[in-house]
Amino acid sequence: MPLPNPSKGWSSSTSRLLALYSFLFVAWSSILMGVLYFEVSSYLNKLTRHSMLQRQHLFAHMSGKQLDDALLASEAFEQRSFDAYGLFDAQLLPLGGRIGAFPAGLKLDGRIHELKQCLVDTPHLPQDSCDAVAIHITDGRWLVLIRDNGSLFVVTRIILDALLWGISLTLIPGFAGWYLLRRRPLKRIRAVQASAELIVAGDLTHRLPLSARRDELDMLAAIVNAMLDRIERLMHEVKGVCDNIAHDLRTPLTRLRAQLYRMRQQSGEDDPLAEPLDQAIADTDTLMARFRGLLRISELEDRRRRAGFVELDPHGLLLELHDFYLPLAEDGGIQLTLEQPASLPALNGDRELLFEALANLVGNAIKFTPEGGQVRILASVDEQAVSVAVDDSGPGIPSEEREAVLKRFYRSDEGHRHAGFGLGLSIVSAIVDLHGYRLLIDASPLGGARLMLRCARPLSPAAPV
């Protein structure tokens, strides 16, 4: 039974935590930088306005020639790209200064305004945003002062740069750490998965690995291990009970059969009890056969050793199988054929058990195929496995019943008409599990059921037989 693969669709808690931390860090630095930006820019803004106010006050009390001289003098001292002035007459037509046209949208209220679009067509002056003020001079003219507030953009850029660096310096090590940190737990999870698969495969004595670190994963593994201890003990108890029941049944069954047999021996051929006694003996035999079948399955499921495994030739096994069932098939008016390639690679397995499994499949196929039908044993080989399919032209197995037929004592409605143990496929299933093979149930090209054993080839390349 495959366990869910932890690397697909599962995310580790470490990576989730790292992502959360990174997100929090980015959010926090953004807020910090935002506040810093806001404070610094409003301070710088205040400084700019302050210096403009100073100039405004200086020039506001001048007029006529005095103003013109003061403006010329200040222009010589001031940086050309930051500050500029322009003189306009009462109709706002330019009289002097570098500002060639009255800035659009500047209110004539003597207050400093921030203009989004400053002086588009005047060279060497701020193009985008600037602070500007229009001052009414006593001689009736208008003085326009502008000052670039570009230093604010520089601050913005510095702060944005800092933010970018900060974020990238957080995120890059974050991602690297995330990658490294998630690998380690995943590696351990995979080790746990490998152990769990062994346990699922039936080795209940196996336990999850514990590391020396005693971390959360180890705590979890220790809890699971404690649980497994308990399960193993319970299984042993259940098995003990089953063995006791089996033991208690064996003796009465043996005795029942023996007594019936003795009564039958003592009764003559014309005794009226002869027939019911024969029937009782036959029923007891059936009972004993089923009982042995059940014991056999639990023994097979118990068995983990592969001591009986040999390298075997499937070719000979299949020929023997065919010969064994041919008379039965012919008596039932069924055509039994064997098709196999000229050579099949050797398999590693228990010859007797494999024969039993295949015999069950062929026996079932013959049993469920009506007279005049066909049963075919078809062997094929591909890269991974040697497949042996048993096809019949019987009623087939409906796809919804294909899982269920492997269960103990399952019998399809069709099956009630035939005598059988209902355990056959469970025995096949147990044998297949023991070998690590697969049993596939499908529709057969002959019209009935196809039961196929996929026998994985041994890893070492076997010589063709």
Added chain:
Amino acid sequence: MPRVLTIEDDAVTAQEIVAELSSHGLEVDWADNGREGLSKAIGGGYDLITLDRMLPEVDGLTIVTTLRSLKITTPILMISALSDVDERVRGLRAGGDDYLTKPFASDEMAARVEVLLRRNSVPVTQTRLQVCDLELDLISHEARRGEQALNLLPTEYKLLEYLMRHAGQVITRMMIFEEVWGYHFDPGTNLIDVHIGRLRKKIDSPGQTPLIRTVRGSGYAIAEPV
């Protein structure tokens, strides 16, 4: 009268074994534990031992091993609750001659005992078997009934040889499957019947006295007609 020792700790099972074997005209002694069983087996001069695999005090497997290491060759039928193939192999390798799983039919057990008791009735040097006018050449693998040569398939030959080596004895279906095919599972009763039917058709042609007899409930026997 052949003497049989039954080593079996379960009283009911032992009783059945004793009753069944006595009805076959055998003298049966019973030991209910391994220690007593072993000492009887060593000193008793029995013709056959039925031995439970799991016994108190001394285990069945130990008894077989001990007897064989003492060069005591008394045939041993092991009767075990363990039906696993490995278990059977272990029992036979230790020196058991046959292996039967519980629950068993008493006639099956008796048939096996009879075969073991007379297992050396056909000398190794013998090259042909004969029952009435049916002859089997063990060298050339040829069979003939009277003047008529029989054309047997390899399995049919093996089956006939097995029956003829134990002529006059009841051979059960399970024994046939184990001996002729070498497998130990339950193939379903009628499979062996079908194979016997085939063989019968070949050797008992219409008009001839049938030689293969069906023993009701138990199995088959080949014998001179009475």
